[in-house]
Amino acid sequence: MLMACSKTGGPFLSAIDSPRLFAGNDTLAFRDPAAIYDNGQFHLFFSLVRIENDSIFSYLATSTSMNLKDWTEPRILTERDQNLDYSSPGNVIRFGDEWILCMQTYPRPGYVRSEMPRYGGQDARLFIMRSKDLETWTAPELLKVKGNIPEEDMGRMIDPYLIEDKDEPGKWWCFYKQNGVSSSWSHDLVNWTFDKHIQGGENVCILKDGDEYIMFHSPENGIGVKRSSDLRDWKDDGSLITLGQSEWEWAAGRLTAGFVLDCRSVPSVGKYIMFFHGSGPLTETEGDFDKNSSIGIAWSDDLQSWAWPD
Numbered sequence: 001m002l003m004a005c006s007k008t009g010g011p012f013l014s015a016i017d018s019p020r021l022f023a024g025n026d027t028l029a030f031r032d033p034a035a036i037y038d039n040g041q042f043h044l045f046f047s048l049v050r051i052e053n054d055s056i057f058s059y060l061a062t063s064t065s066m067n068l069k070d071w072t073e074p075r076i077l078t079e080r081d082q083n084l085d086y087s088s089p090g091n092v093i094r095f096g097d098e099w100i101l102c103m104q105t106y107p108r109p110g111y112v113r114s115e116m117p118r119y120g121g122q123d124a125r126l127f128i129m130r131s132k133d134l135e136t137w138t139a140p141e142l143l144k145v146k147g148n149i150p151e152e153d154m155g156r157m158i159d160p161y162l163i164e165d166k167d168e169p170g171k172w173w174c175f176y177k178q179n180g181v182s183s184s185w186s187h188d189l190v191n192w193t194f195d196k197h198i199q200g201g202e203n204v205c206i207l208k209d210g211d212e213y214i215m216f217h218s219p220e221n222g223i224g225v226k227r228s229s230d231l232r233d234w235k236d237d238g239s240l241i242t243l244g245q246s247e248w249e250w251a252a253g254r255l256t257a258g259f260v261l262d263c264r265s266v267p268s269v270g271k272y273i274m275f276f277h278g279s280g281p282l283t284e285t286e287g288d289f290d291k292n293s294s295i296g297i298a299w300s301d302d303l304q305s306w307a308w309p310d
């Protein structure tokens with residue numbers, strides 16, 4: 001069930017006057033949000049795509065907020081290099097005494113405006129960065145999620161997400177886009193064992209929900225939902241989530257990349273928060289892929305009914 005409802009929820013949500021937090025334009029795109037709440041502050045990570053002198057560059061960027069409405073100027077975390085184009089943060093986890101942020105490369109060397117849109121090729125790979133404070137990050141490290149094979153044999157992979165097994169603490173799973181949704185597991189985030197792949201879309205996000213897991217993923221348009229008791233066997237659950245897309249010109253082309261953060265215990269919020277991106281008015285294949293893409297927000301009490309600002 002989808003529900004448009006303005007000025008609902010805690011004080012932070014009631015103060016938000018637009019579902020669009022970061023607005024893209026003809027030379028700028030905000031995509032693939034991932035978030036964490038720590039020590040009274042929301043940290044949002046995302047792909048920042050810019051057209052610079054007719055060339056297109058992708059970056060991993062971040063912004064922070066104390067209230068979900070007012071955000072700091074985006075800060076770029078990765079280098080300017082079309083042979084890498086770090087982007088698509090999946091999530092941030094606590095591992096030992098460090099924060100771990102996972103993301104991808106999306107190489108598009110020589111990419112210029114006249115070619116838009118051009119998608120990343122077979123050399124897209126998964127990486128992590130480490131931090132002690134969510135501010136300063138180490139250099140990216142390759143995630144060898146297919147095990148001990150040469151990097152050139154790993155195949156195209158994008159959109160990682162890390163989650164700890166609820167039934168086996170210390171066992172971490174990485175879900176990523178390859179042949180549908182693929183999964184691998186590790187105990188140290190260094191040595192990985194490939195498990196399997198299932199049918200599914202991009203930008204996987206997984207939460208523990210009681211005795212189950214709930215997966216949000218992105219098919220061609222909208223956000224799909226699956227459920228599992230063990231992270232291996234998944235079944236579709238509920239209808240496609242499209243929020244207010246039918247009324248949002250800025251998301252008319254595609255609504256996708258839903259990331260859900262459990263903020264039920266966060267003062268002044270008290271709900272699940274979904275960050276997502278919408279592109280439009282054109283579809284991505286028509287050109288609104290690396291431009292005119294914006295990050296939006298919605299919220300829910302039960303992961304079924306969703307609300308957003310007018």
